[in-house]
Amino acid sequence: MRGGNADYTLAQFYLYHPVIVDYETYKDLTSEFKDDTLVTGTLTVRVKSLYEKGGSRVLSAGVDPSDLLPVELERGYKAKISLSDGAFYYPIKSISIDVVMMGAKTIHVFIPPSYMDRYEIVGGNLYFTESIEDLLFEVNDDLEDEIQSTSFSKMYYKVHIKLGRVIPFVGRDSANAEVQTQMALAQNTYYAIMEYFNQYTFTKTTASMIDEIGYTALMTAISTAISSAVIALGSYLSKGIGQMLVQKGVINVQSDLAARVLMKNGSMSLKGVITNIAKSALQDVWEEVVNDGLIEIVAENVVSMVGGNEHWAYWISNVLTSARESASEPGGVFHEEASKKFQEECHQYIMENEAEYGSFTELRKAFWAEINEQQSTDQQNRAQKEDNKRDWKAFLISGSLKILGYTGKTMGIIFGWLNLMTTLNVIDVFTKGRAPAPKNFWKNLMIKYYFSMKIFNREYTFTKVCYLNLI
């Protein structure tokens, strides 16, 4: 707002004044702590000493009290402490001054109330009608002798100004009543406005957060539940294919352990599947809402705080969240479950063949060596079979299953995408009462793209699970 004539039409100025309360409230505030802690504040100013000792001014540092304008000298002021650029209406309750003699001692001088006519606040400055030294020596007769007899490196004053932050309403009969009444009305009006601002801002922010968290949680939970179910089904089907491959002789399993793992591993119960879907959904919600949220705000804001631009903030945040995504492997519950079963099978095998292998590490080495050798042999055998065209039946089964597998996966991704699109639109209709508006096209597309990429990621995890199960 510009100054000038606009000042005359402004409302009562309410800042830089003490809060005015009724007398009963003031009494409660002062009696709560048995002192005036709740109604006062202390402004301490380090003031330069102008005292002369041995014919020269003592070394000192601080606000120079002698920095007075000619007009101020004309009014009879001898010292000045600047407090504010014009506006400072807090009443002085008391003043005390510490005379700090560095390397020696500090003498505390309380200025009694009877000396209140020696100072006043005008236009944001605290004026003294005599120099600070004269005031100090008048209040404390022995002070000058103390200073003269003390050896110190520097001397300065700490002027403690106790201000009234909260003052009582003086009563209607007082001469000050009209001014106080106007100020109290202005303060009440602005308090109501600021309270409205407070409530509005907090409510709006929390409502936005509820909306954002709810939306993110719901979308993540649904997306994860759908993709987890697909993964579970895929895992089950791949196990079936794996077992069929073994039974049909496409994969020739000689290892006792490999056969057991291939035939038994991954057979999860329906209860286990449902539990893991719920587990995946909760895990993903936590990661999206808490982990990613924390990474994003910390990365983006810290980068901007240290001087980075928004592009850097984006890329750092993005790299960190992507790393988190890779590390946590969304939808990996089924992978973990399969791995756990695999480990159990291995442990059981060790128990049964402890004498032969001795330790899990040894078994693991032997197992993978055996599997690798088996794979190599199988590949050679298959190549030979294909070259010689001697086992047409196995070749046809193998080729057909491969085509079936690739087709199934491709169709799964396509239909998964379409299914997700439909689901998201249905959710929009149910939660918002309408389909996504065209203006939100990009936003929705990005959200859908994001979730579809997550599904793609899980599809890949699914492939990995199948691969682990098959080998």
Add this chain to the structure above:
Amino acid sequence: MATPLAHIAYAVVYSLMSKFAMDRKTHEAKSRERAFIFLPKGGKMEPTSISEKYWTDAILGDSMPAALMGHPGAYYTTVRGGEVGIVYTAQAILSPPNANRIFDGLDRLGDLEGTWEFLQTLDPTIMFGMDFDYTNLDYELVSSDLHSYNDRSYYTYSSYPAQDFIFNAYSHSTLGYLQQKIKDETDGKFDTIKPTVWMDAPNIFL
């Protein structure tokens, strides 16, 4: 080999698509600004900021983690003022911080409990702290400039020692401080801060 490649492909595609969308919005906003703001010769587009948010609020802001923690920090509004080409901005505190939203006494973990409830139900309205505090607004915290004296050489201010920390932290976002600051910055050309309501929303102008 395939696993890292898949992750890299996912990260690259997702990042580029997101960046593309963000850049598009940024360019749109800048174009709109260029189309509707006229600057005099020598005027500049970027406003001068005279106060920033407290650092914890600058990091947490109004993010989801802040909400899950129970909104312990303050919320601000961006104060604007000045003339065309010489614009000043500041962060004024509107909703004061409240640490009790996280830890409400020793026997209750405040919103941490609410977060656990949320994880069990996925219902964000269950979270504690996402409603009113039922505490009165601290008038001094949003209006008094006294604690900003602690930034000035040779001046210190203290009121209620137990609360000095919080008052010092937010002293640059009070109405009293901002009015004084804008007056100093402009040599008295702009000397008033005025809270007002525009479209139901709080606004403060310099």
